[in-house]
Amino acid sequence: MVTACTPAGPQSTTAQVRVTDDGSIPKNESISLDDDKHAAIANLDQELLTAMRKAAADAKLAGVELRVTSGWRSAEHQQRLLDEAVELYRSEEEARRWVHPPEKSAHVTGKAIDIGPTNADDWLIQHGADYGLCQAYANEMWHFELLTTPGGQCPQPRSTT
Ligand SMILES: [Zn+2]
Structure with missing residues (x-):
């Protein structure tokens, strides 16, 4: 449905809030x-x-x-973190000490x-x-x-x- 009526006043007072679908928060933030x-x-x-x-x-x-x-975190976000850790540590085993795969992470649930x-x-x-x-x-x-x-x-x- 299309309406010509637009609400008056500011749309939102929380424009600085980042809305992300995957739950990611930038590093150091x-x-x-x-x-x-x-x-x-x-x-x-x-x-x-x-x-x-x-x-x-x-x-x-x-x-x-x-x-x-x-x-x-979404499962995709968790997997991305694991991939980054593998790259950082150059070892899957070492990476998994710090970052769980999506199916084991309590962040995903x-x-x-x-x-x-x-x-x-x-x-x-x-x-x-x-x-x-x-x-x-x-x-x-x-x-x-x-x-x-x-x-x-x-x-x-x-x-x-
Ligand atoms: Zn944690």
Whole structure:
């Protein structure tokens, strides 16, 4: 249906929000947990997102800002990251220590989130269990998943070697 009636006023006040289909966030950039328009946030598991937002609100009171460097990723985006890692490390085996294939990545199912900067990771490693959030891998201090119940105890971060 075509309508001649166009809404008055500015179309959007969030023009700076990048809308991507595959959930990619440019390297060295981060987005807010409130950035609902970004697929990386919009496609996250609701339980994980709710827990992260609670943690972020409390972190803020402590003067720490939790920023998202990666959230949900499409399978294509995950595969691209793996391909880039293989190129970087010149070894499929070494690359897989850092980047899971799409079928193994919790990012593709929306059940993992990467947080930065370093002081935010430190805060979340220390307090995350209060929200059920745990560091999943020993070699990735930025990668968090819901791995316990709020107030429970996190499992030992897994080694990928
Ligand atoms: Zn991750």
